[in-house]
Amino acid sequence: MTTSAASYIYRIWGQRPPFYILIPSVVAALAMVLPLFYLFLRAFQADSGELAELILRQRNLDLLFNTLKLTLGVLVLTTLMALPTAWLVTRTDISCKRLITILAVVPLAVPGYVMAYALLGLGGHYGVFAQLFGWELPRIQGYTGAVLALSLYTFPYLFLNLRATFLGFDRSLEESAQSFGYSQRAIFFKILLPHMAPALMAGWLVIGLYVMGDFGAVALMRYEAFSYAIYTQYSSAFDRIYAAWLSLMLLALAGSFVLMETLVLKRKRLASVGSGIARPKAASKLGWKALPAWVYLAVIFLSSIGLPVMILSYWLFLSPPDLRFFLEVPGTFLRSASAALPAALVAAGFALPIAYLLVRYPSRISTAIERSTYIGYALPPLTLALAMVFFALHTAYFLYQTLALLIFTWALATLALAMGPIRSSLMQTRANLEEASFSLGHGPVSTFFHVIFPRLRRGILASIAIVFLFCMKELPITFLLAPTGYTTLAVTVFSRTSEGLMAEAAPFAAAIVIFSSLSVGMVLNREGKQ
Amino acid sequence: MNSMHKVAADQQALMAVEGLSKRYQEGNDLAVEQVSFQLYTGEILALLGPSGCGKTTTLRMLAGFEHPTAGQIYLHRRDVTELPPQKRNIGIVFQDYALFPHMSLLRNVTFAMRHLPKSQQQDKAMQWLELVGLTDYAKRYPHELSGGQQQRVALARTLAAEPELVLLDEPFSNLDAALRESTRKEMRSLFKEAGTSVILVTHDQAEAMTFADKVGVMQKGRLIQMDTPQQVYQHPANAFVAKFLGHTNLLPGRALGGFAETPLGNINLHTASEGDVQLSLRPEDLELTASDNPQAARVVDREFRGHDYLYVLEQDGVQYCAITPSHNYFEVGSHVTLASARQASVLPSAGL
Numbered sequence: 090m091t092t093s094a095a096s097y098i099y100r101i102w103g104q105r106p107p108f109y110i111l112i113p114s115v116v117a118a119l120a121m122v123l124p125l126f127y128l129f130l131r132a133f134q135a136d137s138g139e140l141a142e143l144i145l146r147q148r149n150l151d152l153l154f155n156t157l158k159l160t161l162g163v164l165v166l167t168t169l170m171a172l173p174t175a176w177l178v179t180r181t182d183i184s185c186k187r188l189i190t191i192l193a194v195v196p197l198a199v200p201g202y203v204m205a206y207a208l209l210g211l212g213g214h215y216g217v218f219a220q221l222f223g224w225e226l227p228r229i230q231g232y233t234g235a236v237l238a239l240s241l242y243t244f245p246y247l248f249l250n251l252r253a254t255f256l257g258f259d260r261s262l263e264e265s266a267q268s269f270g271y272s273q274r275a276i277f278f279k280i281l282l283p284h285m286a287p288a289l290m291a292g293w294l295v296i297g298l299y300v301m302g303d304f305g306a307v308a309l310m311r312y313e314a315f316s317y318a319i320y321t322q323y324s325s326a327f328d329r330i331y332a333a334w335l336s337l338m339l340l341a342l343a344g345s346f347v348l349m350e351t352l353v354l355k356r357k358r359l360a361s362v363g364s365g366i367a368r369p370k371a372a373s374k375l376g377w378k379a380l381p382a383w384v385y386l387a388v389i390f391l392s393s394i395g396l397p398v399m400i401l402s403y404w405l406f407l408s409p410p411d412l413r414f415f416l417e418v419p420g421t422f423l424r425s426a427s428a429a430l431p432a433a434l435v436a437a438g439f440a441l442p443i444a445y446l447l448v449r450y451p452s453r454i455s456t457a458i459e460r461s462t463y464i465g466y467a468l469p470p471l472t473l474a475l476a477m478v479f480f481a482l483h484t485a486y487f488l489y490q491t492l493a494l495l496i497f498t499w500a501l502a503t504l505a506l507a508m509g510p511i512r513s514s515l516m517q518t519r520a521n522l523e524e525a526s527f528s529l530g531h532g533p534v535s536t537f538f539h540v541i542f543p544r545l546r547r548g549i550l551a552s553i554a555i556v557f558l559f560c561m562k563e564l565p566i567t568f569l570l571a572p573t574g575y576t577t578l579a580v581t582v583f584s585r586t587s588e589g590l591m592a593e594a595a596p597f598a599a600a601i602v603i604f605s606s607l608s609v610g611m612v613l614n615r616e617g618k619q
Numbered sequence: 620m621n622s623m624h625k626v627a628a629d630q631q632a633l634m635a636v637e638g639l640s641k642r643y644q645e646g647n648d649l650a651v652e653q654v655s656f657q658l659y660t661g662e663i664l665a666l667l668g669p670s671g672c673g674k675t676t677t678l679r680m681l682a683g684f685e686h687p688t689a690g691q692i693y694l695h696r697r698d699v700t701e702l703p704p705q706k707r708n709i710g711i712v713f714q715d716y717a718l719f720p721h722m723s724l725l726r727n728v729t730f731a732m733r734h735l736p737k738s739q740q741q742d743k744a745m746q747w748l749e750l751v752g753l754t755d756y757a758k759r760y761p762h763e764l765s766g767g768q769q770q771r772v773a774l775a776r777t778l779a780a781e782p783e784l785v786l787l788d789e790p791f792s793n794l795d796a797a798l799r800e801s802t803r804k805e806m807r808s809l810f811k812e813a814g815t816s817v818i819l820v821t822h823d824q825a826e827a828m829t830f831a832d833k834v835g836v837m838q839k840g841r842l843i844q845m846d847t848p849q850q851v852y853q854h855p856a857n858a859f860v861a862k863f864l865g866h867t868n869l870l871p872g873r874a875l876g877g878f879a880e881t882p883l884g885n886i887n888l889h890t891a892s893e894g895d896v897q898l899s900l901r902p903e904d905l906e907l908t909a910s911d912n913p914q915a916a917r918v919v920d921r922e923f924r925g926h927d928y929l930y931v932l933e934q935d936g937v938q939y940c941a942i943t944p945s946h947n948y949f950e951v952g953s954h955v956t957l958a959s960a961r962q963a964s965v966l967p968s969a970g971l
Contacts, residue, residue: 528703528707528780529730529731530734540719541719
């Protein structure tokens with residue numbers, strides 16, 4: 090018989106995972122909790138009198154109200170853009186469906202701060218519109234600007250979710266409703282919409298978390314949301330304890346958002362039926378309604394793609410900056426890549442054992458470890474970055490202002506992203522193959538290189554690419570953690586735009602857009618396979 | 620079995636399993652409970668049972684993929700319970716073959732030949748492929764092969780590692796019926812010629828009885844009976860084994876030494892017994908004779924199976940089954956008398 094300690098381990102694990110899988114997984118899970126710990130540590134450094142004053146400030150309520158207002162605005166606007174578009178490409182006879190789908194995903198290549206750049210460059214006395222047509226549009230900024238910039242960038246997430254659900258929807262449900270004599274309209278609201286709820290919720294969750302955590306667009310639009318306040322608190326006022334408290338409040342907000350979604354979704358899932366093998370619904374005839382549909386799509390695509398393309402083209406070709414600004418781009422690009430690539434490798438390196446643990450040794454502990462990777466993803470980036478600053482200052486000063494800290498933090502933020510492709514390719518590889526290899530006398534190392542790795546190669550590469558692309562356009566974490574003088578493409582766009590140097594920012598913004606198109610290409614590729 | 624005998628047997632046994640148990644999760648029932656048996660070199664053992672009886676779990680513990688909750692596994696009297704699978708030298712052929720999809724057949728086979736120097740691997744692998752008749756396909760990839768061919772590659776790959784013992788996990792279940800029988804025959808003669816020791820897991824009683832030298836019947840995690848196919852079939856240890864190995868008639872009776880009084884009259888017993896007993900009588904051991912007596916058994920149903928008929932008969936509200944050669948037939952609704960042509964086996968009372 091085994092000792093009681095060993096049998097206790099078996100009891101929790103069911104099966105024993107080898108230490109070379111277990112140790113990196115546990116390390117990663119601990120690293121996820123680390124920033125939270127330092128955030129609390131810093132926040133509670135204030136004495137009690139100060140604490141009460143910090144927490145009960147009227148400004149906190151204002152920030153909360155502003156952030157909620159922003160999130161709600163973006164969710165409403167993105168739904169108004171994504172829902173009809175998804176319906177048009179899946180349920181109607183509208184032509185060029187493939188093209189519309191591509192166009193609805195392309196805005197992902199224009200990060201929020203580049204979208205803000207485009208919107209800011211449009212209006213006002215020196216705006217592109219005034220320069221080109223001699224007609225001065227009002228400057229788009231503040232609340233309107235922030236909502237527009239974030240919506241135009243994020244609506245593709247919702248579109249993709251909704252499109253997948255529309256495509257997978259079993260038409261027999263609709264057909265039975267039709268047989269009871271319900272109109273198309275009634276079917277949409279009574280049958281389709283309730284079944285869309287999980288997809289809507291999932292899309293809203295991604296967008297909501299992004300909006301709460303976004304810093305670039307909000308800061309450029311000078312809209313007083315939590316993240317902007319954290320940034321000004323940290324960078325100019327240097328009141329770090331208050332910055333920590335604001336971060337905690339933002340964290341609580343994001344956390345309650347996640348919790349709310351989970352609760353709602355749990356009940357929804359119980360109510361929905363198994364998908365089975367769904368037959369696609371015959372397309373509804375648009376007829377004359379095709380015209381307003383195309384007008385609607387034109388407005389969406391002109392603002393989400395046309396606008397940034399127009400503004401960037403203006404500053405690049407009609408009113409270009411000095412040539413030396415163009416020549417700075419390759420160097421900056423390489424500098425961004427020199428940190429993004431190691432981060433991608435680290436994230437994929439940790440994702441591999443965790444995914445393996447989750448797929449091959451399912452247990453409550455492996456699920457808990459996997460869930461913990463979402464902490465880094467769901468944490469508002471500024472909160473995460475600030476926590477890492479506190480960590481470096483308090484415990485690991487040698488890391489402060491180093492690339493290593495930036496790389497480590499990027500890896501924490503993207504571990505959940507890196508898990509996706511690796512986990513799904515691992516799920517497609519049966520455990521049998523590894524067992525066969527073991528029974529033929531091969532040890533774990535030989536089995537990994539001969540049997541597992543060849544099957545996972547594509548998944549691992551996809552993980553590395555996703556994280557790399559994410560880091561290349563990442564702004565808030567870079568902004569707080571990059572060593573002095575280490576400027577990336579994103580930081581350059583941000584700082585020049587905030588100083589009104591639109592022309593000088595243009596080459597860098599264009600580089601980001603072109604490069605991000607790669608990630609959009611990957612998304613489209615994956616969608617095409619579905 | 621006295622203890623002297625047991626020690627002597629242990630010394631010859633290739634594999635000995637003692638008190639093997641497995642519990643997957645605390646609070647769950649044991650998936651495998653106190654399984655003990657021995658396997659001798661060159662023997663083919665079939666573990667037979669319905670799905671969920673623990674036979675596959677047992678096999679996976681022997682291979683080293685599952686860690687037993689209790690019990691020991693000995694290979695050549697060496698305790699291998701704690702050894703990882705790659706150190707056991709036990710080969711396994713999976714139900715779905717588990718061929719490496721990114722390797723050619725030849726590479727799949729050479730992958731198993733770690734014990735040989737690289738220079739010899741190719742030639743030797745070709746010999747293994749020749750054994751299963753697939754040399755022409757050496758450069759092909761698994762997905763280009765039919766199910767039967769894949770299975771033969773899996774077997775060649777397992778044999779190429781030259782294991783002490785080969786485990787087969789439902790090896791014929793993915794083959795269609797026509798192929799199954801011939802593959803079974805080929806594989807059995809191949810194992811017998813090479814003197815390979817084999818443990819096979821199956822839920823198909825016909826497969827177990829035709830393929831194996833010994834059949835171990837499992838029920839709810841326990842090994843109920845292990846013996847030659849003939850013995851297990853004719854003298855099942857309990858009602859479950861009797862029913863699992865084919866159609867049977869379970870009769871209550873009152874034993875009076877060498878015979879018992881039953882609803883079908885007096886029936887001779889295989890082993891003398893006294894008191895209330897349960898008897899198992901195979902359908903082919905029942906003799907049917909046409910009868911005019913309306914009190915005799917009535918033919919309720921008749922199923923033509925080519926070489927024979929399977930009858931369902933009813934007498935005094937109880938149903939019986941009988942198998943007769945196909946030249947010998949009775950109409951549904953007609954009456955027949957039932958008589959036992961063979962000694963019935965007495966089921967131990969634990970099986971009631």
